Each structure stands twice: as C-alpha cells, then as structure tokens.
Amino acid sequence: MMKEKHNFDDLFESAMRQEPGYQLPDYFIKGVNERLARKLAFRVHLKMMGGYVIILASILGLMLAGNYIIAHYLPKYSDYSVSLNVAGGLAFLVLFILFMDRVVLSYLASRYQH
C-alpha cells in the first residue's frame, strides 16, 4: 500500500514538473512590440487632440469676448457679432474631423498595416 502511494506521488510530481510543451509563435515578441506601438501611438494622437481642443477653446473664448464687447460697448457693430451656435457647431465639426482623421484613421491604418 505504501509503495503504491509512493509511486503515484513520484509520478504525479514528475508529470506536473514536466514542461507541457506549449508554444508561442516565433513572431510573438515582435507582435507584442507592434501592439504596444499601436497603443502608444493612439495615446499620442489623443494627446495631440487635446492640443487642438485647447486651440479651438481659445478661439471660441476670443469670439465670446468679442461678442461681449460688441454687445456692451459697440452696439452699432452688432451685425459683426458671431452667433454662438454657429461658432460652437463649427468647432464641434472641426474637432470631429480632426479626431477621425488624426486618431481613428491613423489607428485603423496601423492595424491594417499589421
């Protein structure tokens, strides 16, 4: 009885410690680096978008300030004030196009290339 137990334990130990023979493809490390590069590029593009958002927000702010000055101090030039709806809509459109072009398309292109 003891011998049987001993044999099973030995066999179990050696089987469990045996290399199971799983294999990763040869290009595994290259694949990891490429996947990582795509993720990092996506982040960089998003950061770049952050820059565009700041520029557009500044322009919108200037428009708002201009509108305020015209409305309060120069009412005779009120024809030159810009509708906030138009300005906001244009800003949104520009941001959307930039996002699709710089972030989404670049990401998809790099995936397709891969």
Next chain:
Amino acid sequence: MNDADLIQSILNGNMSAFSYLVSIHQKLVLHIVRRMVTNDEVASDICQDVFVKVYQKLGEFRGHAKLSTWIAQIAYHHGINYLRKKKQLMEISVDESIAVERQVSAVHYEEPVTMDEDVRRLLLQKVEELPQQYRVVLTLFYLEEFSYKEIEEVTGMPEGTVKSYLSRAKSMLREKLTFVKQEMWG
C-alpha cells in the same frame, strides 16, 4: 541585469530591455494563460495583451513582490477576465470543489496503459479536465515552483485554499487514474 535595473531601463524608454523582459517571462505567462484557455491562438493573443498591460503598469510596480510574481498576477487576472467575458469560467468555492471532485472521480477509463511515460501523458491530459483554478494552482506550484505565499499573491486565494486546491486536484487525478493503478500497481 536585476529586476530593478531592467524596469528602470524600460521606464527610460529602452524597448530592447522590454523585449528582453518579454523573452524571459513569456513562458511563465504562457503556462498560466494556456492552462486557462485551451486554444493556442487565443492564448497567444491574451499573452500579448498581458505584456502590453505589463508595460503600461510598470511604473506602478513598487518592488513589493518579485517581478515574476507581479507579471503572473497580471496574467492570471487577465485570463480570468477573458473567461468571465466568454462565460467559460468554472468558478468553484471550496464546498463546491467537493462536488466537482465526486463528479470527476466518477469518470473511469478502460484503455489499458502499461508504461510510466504513457501514464504521465494521460495524467497531463486529465489535468486539462480539471477546473481552471485548479490547473493554474498546479502549474504555479509544480511547474513554476512558486511558494504558497506567492500563489496567494498571484491568485488572491488564501494560502489555505491554495493548499486545499492542490490536495484536491491531486486526489481527483489519483481517482481518475484508478484503473491505471490497478493495472500497474495493483
């Protein structure tokens, strides 16, 4: 190069150092993931994701555990999340594991096996039929030679549960090979 130097080098932007890290830990990650996911392609895909996550989180590694333990932890949780998403995880509590043990024990095989090597191969086949957590614990303990404490860190299971899983897995496999015992050692 020790772990701290390697991490610092990667954080400084050295991609060769990162490739080196991948090369030295890819087997560990593969063993853990492949024990949970049976498809080679899916396992390879998950392993890639694991290393991307390792890279992204490397700045948060504080050296409280060995780097290999930390990477194994990421691999384990990534694998579990994948199985949960795919609804393929056989989650078991210690109580439930007794039922699994009975269920598994009920299976018997009739093909006679005469060589040690064949029995070993059969045993490894039977390991694949155990619940995922059992398989991972067996792999970490025997193949990767992690301590109970390290397995606790990787899986989040208390040390007692780890010991219990190891013991139950072993007794399940012993039961599965009952007929072999009778053939060879009976």
